[in-house]
Amino acid sequence: MSVRVVARIRPLLKAEIEKDIIVHAAHGTGAESADTKTVVKIPNPKNFGENFSFQFNSVYPSEATQAQVFDNEVSPTVKHLFKGFDVTIFAYGVTGTGKTHTMRGGKSLADRGVIPRLLSSIYRRARKVEKDSTGESTVHVSMSYYEIYNDKVFDLFEAPEKRTPAGLPIRDNEKGKAVVVGLTERPCTSLKEFEQLYDQANVNRSTSATKLNAHSSRSHAILCVKVSQTTGDQTRVSTVSAIDLAGSEDNRRTDNNKERLVESAAINKSLFVLAQCVEAISKSQSRIPYRESKMTRILALGQNKSHTVMVLNLAPVKSYHLDTMSSLNFANRTKKIETNEIENQPFFRDMPGKGKLDAAPTRAPAANRQPLRPKILSHNSHLKDVGTGAPKPAKAFAVYSDKPSKSATLANTSLARTVKPGLKSPKRPISEISSLARPTKVARPNPTKAEAGMSQSAIEALIERKVTEALAERVDATAISNPDPISDEVQKRLDALEKRVGGQESERAEGLQYLLMAKQHQVRGEDASALRMYQLAQPHFPGNEKLARKVSALQDKIREKEAPHVSPRAAHVVPVVEASRALSRPATRPIRKFVPADDEDESYHDIQEHAHSEDDEDDFVYRPRTKIRRPRNAAVKPSADSEDELADIAVSASLPSVEQTPRTKHLLAVINSRDVSQIKLLKGVGAKRAEAIANCLCELELGEEAEGGRVASLGQLGRIKGVGGRMVENMRLGLLV
Numbered sequence: 011m012s013v014r015v016v017a018r019i020r021p022l023l024k025a026e027i028e029k030d031i032i033v034h035a036a037h038g039t040g041a042e043s044a045d046t047k048t049v050v051k052i053p054n055p056k057n058f059g060e061n062f063s064f065q066f067n068s069v070y071p072s073e074a075t076q077a078q079v080f081d082n083e084v085s086p087t088v089k090h091l092f093k094g095f096d097v098t099i100f101a102y103g104v105t106g107t108g109k110t111h112t113m114r115g116g117k118s119l120a121d122r123g124v125i126p127r128l129l130s131s132i133y134r135r136a137r138k139v140e141k142d143s144t145g146e147s148t149v150h151v152s153m154s155y156y157e158i159y160n161d162k163v164f165d166l167f168e169a170p171e172k173r174t175p176a177g178l179p180i181r182d183n184e185k186g187k188a189v190v191v192g193l194t195e196r197p198c199t200s201l202k203e204f205e206q207l208y209d210q211a212n213v214n215r216s217t218s219a220t221k222l223n224a225h226s227s228r229s230h231a232i233l234c235v236k237v238s239q240t241t242g243d244q245t246r247v248s249t250v251s252a253i254d255l256a257g258s259e260d261n262r263r264t265d266n267n268k269e270r271l272v273e274s275a276a277i278n279k280s281l282f283v284l285a286q287c288v289e290a291i292s293k294s295q296s297r298i299p300y301r302e303s304k305m306t307r308i309l310a311l312g313q314n315k316s317h318t319v320m321v322l323n324l325a326p327v328k329s330y331h332l333d334t335m336s337s338l339n340f341a342n343r344t345k346k347i348e349t350n351e352i353e354n355q356p357f358f359r360d361m362p363g364k365g366k367l368d369a370a371p372t373r374a375p376a377a378n379r380q381p382l383r384p385k386i387l388s389h390n391s392h393l394k395d396v397g398t399g400a401p402k403p404a405k406a407f408a409v410y411s412d413k414p415s416k417s418a419t420l421a422n423t424s425l426a427r428t429v430k431p432g433l434k435s436p437k438r439p440i441s442e443i444s445s446l447a448r449p450t451k452v453a454r455p456n457p458t459k460a461e462a463g464m465s466q467s468a469i470e471a472l473i474e475r476k477v478t479e480a481l482a483e484r485v486d487a488t489a490i491s492n493p494d495p496i497s498d499e500v501q502k503r504l505d506a507l508e509k510r511v512g513g514q515e516s517e518r519a520e521g522l523q524y525l526l527m528a529k530q531h532q533v534r535g536e537d538a539s540a541l542r543m544y545q546l547a548q549p550h551f552p553g554n555e556k557l558a559r560k561v562s563a564l565q566d567k568i569r570e571k572e573a574p575h576v577s578p579r580a581a582h583v584v585p586v587v588e589a590s591r592a593l594s595r596p597a598t599r600p601i602r603k604f605v606p607a608d609d610e611d612e613s614y615h616d617i618q619e620h621a622h623s624e625d626d627e628d629d630f631v632y633r634p635r636t637k638i639r640r641p642r643n644a645a646v647k648p649s650a651d652s653e654d655e656l657a658d659i660a661v662s663a664s665l666p667s668v669e670q671t672p673r674t675k676h677l678l679a680v681i682n683s684r685d686v687s688q689i690k691l692l693k694g695v696g697a698k699r700a701e702a703i704a705n706c707l708c709e710l711e712l713g714e715e716a717e718g719g720r721v722a723s724l725g726q727l728g729r730i731k732g733v734g735g736r737m738v739e740n741m742r743l744g745l746l747v
């Protein structure tokens with residue numbers, strides 16, 4: 011099934027006027043009912059006499075109510091949810107187009123957005139399920155809520171001052187699905203309880219006023235509502251994720267200050283990666299860059315096996331023209347994505363026998379915090395084919411509770427760690443160990459091993475004893491392997507050092523990202539964007555004169571360009587920016603032509619395919635940079651870690667560096683272009699390595715001894731980490747010069 015894409019045009023805001031309206035909802039030509047609009051019409055930014063039409067599953071004009079959007083688009087998904095399918099609903103659009111209004115809405119009944127209505131619908135259905143089953147089935151609802159701010163994940167149930175700066179980690183579970191580790195999961199038994207939790211958590215969300223929106227969301231907010239339906243000893247868990255993405259923004263229009271700019275760069279970057287993912291999927295590319303940003307990893311569009319609805323929020327007015335084109339372009343691709351929905355199979359929660367183990371997981375104390383372990387209950391679980399009667403398969407992961415809980419269920423809790431008196435951890439005092447009751451991964455007790463006829467309490471006691479023994483063994487082992495325990499003082503210093511090094515690494519990596527983006531912009535002649543990126547990089551390289559010189563040279567260049575020949579009118583002309591790229595490129599870009607295409611939407615002229623071949627950046631990826639060995643001057647001897655590397659260096663040393671053949675010149679030109687899309691085409695160079703090479707050149711540029719960040723010889727090229735002589739030779743021979 012494809013992603014369902016519905017567009018919603020927001021009404022005019024106070025400062026906007028009717029004559030500026032350029033976006034309209036229209037009826038399609040298909041067989042859909044006469045009162046459902048399915049087409050967005052918008053003029054060609056270059057020729058207002060010509061209209062583009064974009065067809066979606068439905069289109070809501072500005073007068074559409076919250077109830078209409080919910081009833082038509084989201085309400086039907088609740089049925090899927092209760093059948094065991096996961097559901098994803100997300101709002102996409104430029105800043106100030108109504109995403110938060112659609113998802114969260116206002117306080118009045120009529121204004122309530124998709125999320126509160128969804129929860130209301132879930133509770134209603136849950137009551138119905140329970141009633142229809144005459145009490146045999148129970149439904150438990152719990153939620154987690156987090157934001158991705160500056161590419162870091164933060165639990166919205168946690169006050170900002172309690173956050174760790176690095177945020178929560180994301181890991182892939184055994185099904186390959188990205189899960190946030192360490193999230194708080196709150197049970198919520200009624201709509202009222204939900205609303206309290208939701209409102210309270212929203213206070214923690216990062217929002218700020220920007221010029222375009224007085225309450226702009228500066229983060230992507232992800233609400234996960236887990237519905238566990240239990241009948242007898244079987245539980246089926248399905249999850250609905252409601253995502254309010256931050257809006258892409260053009261910083262020429264936002265007047266953002268430095269902090270907002272950094273947020274904006276992170277927002278734009280993640281949305282850019284999302285667009286890249288969609289583009290890659292639509293082109294059936296083998297590599298989809300999900301992992302380049304946390305948001306795309308979590309959203310996993312086209313990969314998440316859930317029923318997916320995207321609400322495309324649009325502003326109706328001219329000032330958003332280019333942004334709206336970008337969004338429409340993006341949505342047009344998204345609607346073609348096929349999702350492979352998979353029904354979550356029920357699994358057996360409890361051992362036969364029950365007793366107090368029956369306590370539902372959601373009855374656990376509120377805010378039971380999961381430790382840093384992948385969760386099992388929050389995603390598709392195919393632990394058992396129902397009704398086969400086969401033995402219960404071993405579980406790959408368990409979910410643990412921080413607090414020792416006697417009433418813990420086997421399916422969803424840990425057994426509290428208990429430590430034998432007298433056992434000492436070299437690192438932690440025993441009091442700390444027992445008070446922390448730190449969760450430990452324990453093998454799931456296998457009921458088949460318990461002797462037949464054992465009582466429930468005997469089984470529990472047996473389990474507890476085994477766990478205690480296992481723990482004691484582990485503590486013993488640690489004590490033996492560390493005969494000289496590190497003193498607290500040394501440990502503290504080590505931790506501090508590790509933090510500092512880690513901090514510097516990520517600082518530097520972030521700075522390098524900005525540099526690379528700057529370079530890319532500069533290569534394309536987008537000086538204003540390049541300048542902004544260089545400026546964003548500056549705080550990461552304090553006191554770097556070369557960078558400062560670059561900034562001021564660019565400033566001069568821009569001033570020079572603008573001053574003499576730009577008429578005030580021309581200064582307002584904004585070039586057409588192609589959709590996916592525009593998301594991350596706030597500044598000018600050379601005008602691209604709209605080329606009529608035989609698109610299935612007929613009237614939509616897709617500029618992307620055409621543009622792409624000229625300037626393919628598919629694999630321009632944003633990830634923490636790989637560490638590189640900076641090629642210094644010839645006198646510096648590279649250190650070799652392995653025989654292979656030694657061999658590489660030997661070859662690279664023997665490469666011609668004085669006489670440069672046309673082939674060599676061409677190779678160096680490609681490398682020095684820093685264009686990842688070109689470099690990756692070289693023989694033996696993949697996307698990752700191409701990016702590492704481009705990064706290396708950026709880093710070189712800031713180095714004192716560098717020759718303007720250029721690679722002057724094959725020898726130098728060979729000394730870049732991860733390249734080596736053999737690869738250089740490969741690259742050279744692969745060229746058709």
Ligand SMILES: Nc1ncnc2c1ncn2[C@@H]1O[C@H](COP(=O)(O)OP(=O)(O)OP(=O)(O)O)[C@@H](O)[C@H]1O
Binds near residue numbers: 023103105225228255
């Ligand atoms: N359908 C609508 N009806 C009435 N007002 C709306 C509608 N959509 C949006 N608005 C108003 O438009 C303004 C911007 O909306 P909102 O904050 O939801 O935008 P956003 O897309 O979430 O922006 P950002 O990405 O900056 O967070 C708000 O004042 C909101 O109340």
